[in-house]
Amino acid sequence: MTQTLPDQVISTFLAKIKSENILNTSGTEAVHAALSAEQFKKKDLEEAIQLGLKDENT
């Protein structure tokens, strides 16, 4: 199926945060899940960002 505009914005945004290492891997994945959810919830996004701050090496 053709990519919808929201999908296009979300995928470009995710590529940007991945390439610039703004969040850690699991945080980026959680942001992806929050933004792609059928029912978008601000709380999920907030939690994903929080998760993305943690040092994954510790």
Place this chain on the structure above:
Amino acid sequence: MKILELFIKDIRGIREEIKFEPNGDNFAVFGPNGTGKSAVVDSLDFLLTGNISRLTGRGSQGMSIKEHGPHIDAEPKDAIVSAKIKINGINECINLSRCFLTPNKLECDGPRDNSILKEVLETAKKGQHVLSRAEILKFISAEAGKRSEEIQAILDISKIEEIRKAFVTIKRDADKQLTYCKSNYDISVQAISHLIGEKEVDCDIILAKINDRRKVLKGDALITLVPGTLKENISVMIADNKNKRQPEPLKLAISDIRNAIKNNGKIVFEKERKLRASFKQCKSNDVIQRDLKNKRLLDLGVSLIEDSGACPLCLTAWPQGELSKLLSKRILGTTQATELLKNIETISKEINEEVSKQALNVLLLLEAAKSENKTELISTFNIWTDSLKEWKEALINAVDNYSVEEPGVQFQAFLSPDNWITAINEIEKIANAQAETNPVQNAWDLLTSLDSVLERYLDEKNKYENAKMFAEKASILETAFTATKDAVLEELYNSIRSDFASYYRLLHGIDEMSFQAEMKPSGAQLDFKVDFFGRGMHPPRALHSEGHQDSMGLCLFLALNKKICAGKVQCVILDDVVMSIDSEHRRSICRLLINQFPDVQFLITTHNRTWARQLNTDGVVKIKNMYEFRAWNVDTGPLYGNKIASWDEIRNRLEANDVSSAAHLMREHLEFIFENVCSEMHSMVAYKSDSRYELGDFLSGVKSSYRSCLKKAKVSANSWNKQDQVKIYAELETQFKENVDRSQSEQWAVNENVHYNKWADFTKADLLPVIEAFQDFEEMFKCSKCGGFIGITQQGYIEKSVKCPCGNISWNLEVNK
């Protein structure tokens, strides 16, 4: 997706059944206002989306699909719309059906798991295939923010806006949380700072101070700061002396108080004066007072709106988001009050920070005085502490609590009592005396005191650092998302803008050859500007006429629709959208639809009969797909049976030996066609005040125009030495003469039949040559390629050429001078 057949039963103004068979071609429904045309649009809207936008948009409170979708006398179970459709890439035809009893359920006999069908149905569900005049106004007349919302709704990017808003809110909340955490962290720093007598505090400084004291107590140096371990492994054991104050905090507090009164007193005094001035301005202006009161009420209202969108006070149901939008708009209106409130909050917060520090320091002096039982000092510092506390409380909710009347001069010395210098000197003596006591006891006491505040310090430090990092990331993410959204939308808007400007130039020809448009996303807004005859870019409704605005709306919709529905939903409904567009530009619209959208099926509704005829004569809608709604009543729905008959239908009627009916249909057909051809060919028709024109009136006009144009075209071709053209025109002249002769010889029959009811004397054999003659005559005016009729094009008052809509027929009328 194109519609082959459309069946509507008991929906809105349609009673019983109505069937359209456009077979994938354009079709038009025309007739006076109130004849049920919109019910066709609503039905198709319902079939594709499960919704009727007219019943759910703004101003539709109290309306519901189930209650107001079916015909007033019909049950929801009887109100059904179905269609046979054809989709590119799927061989078989698909039947769709939807009933008002289960509006969310689309019956589909096609392969539902087919990805093409799935995508088509999902695109159709967005409902962006209907353009009405109200929609045009949304694009063109709306404010930038509103337009952005409308276009975002069309582009189905409301989710993006929802995410953007979430990022903005997360960032704002993160900033608030950061302020809160910093304040708690500062308090914990201050507590340690007082204990160790250092203004700057960090873990290394604290550790160094601890290790200094541990050395006095013959203990090893600690490597890390762990609460509860400060006195571990110390050989000297001393009892805690909790009543004794540490000299360092006292000395620091004394120094802070002196510095604050000396250096910050004047600054705080000036701020306090500004604060009072703001209050005076606020309390003396009724409008600001009202706005301020409203703003706070509105802010509270927005935060309390129910999840369902209902009013939190009276529980009235509102469409989702509408009440919030209304209240936000009113909040925006309270700008001056908002600015003032912001100013008051900023100043009071700054003063409060200074007063809080001072209050904490004075409290420390009070506790020292208490531990030494100095009654006079206790009384002095008690009064000072109470005054500062009162000031702080007033500042916390300054808008409600702060007094306008009191003079501000006393605030210059932080409300200090008259004897503050003497009192502080007394405490300084106590601090100095404490420093001279047993250093081992002092070291032990400091470690004891530090142990009690260290855990909080480390905890607040951790929270503050986390909040800082979160706020930083939230800000980066918000900026990144907005930039991504703007970049993607800008690319999209650029392609829409380019199509929009190109369509507009096609509609307006040489008048607007240099027409340009700008579309720029800006935050939550969409700035839209158009060129005004080379005089700069302006908002679309600033200088252009209503007709131009309508054509802009149409072009913008077509450009947007091309982007969204390209190749998927090839069915577009134009619901009475050319009200303000003149006849010449309507012809351009026909050319635009034919040439730019050859693969799109249009359903066009209009109350304007001339536009309806033009749609046919300009080749947009075939005669067999012209549906005329002549009248309507609640019991029967639209009276539409008498649609304009095609030649095949006329011949079929004759074949069935219904001579009178065939003759009647033919006259009606010819009148419908040639009235418009007269207009397009600028034919002379004798004026009748009662407007009761007959076929004969139109025929004599168009014959004369046709001959005259052919003659001019021949002269022109000769002047340009185009002998091939001259030959073609000569042949056309001959052919036309023959057809005219045939039709003239039979014309009496038409009139006899129809107007004087002598049809009873005629047979099939009598009428057939008449039908053939007129069909051939009509073909002379029609393009074999596009099916449109010819018309004269002119520049100013000069007739330039005769053309059909697609340009296949083109007679130059200009002479080479």
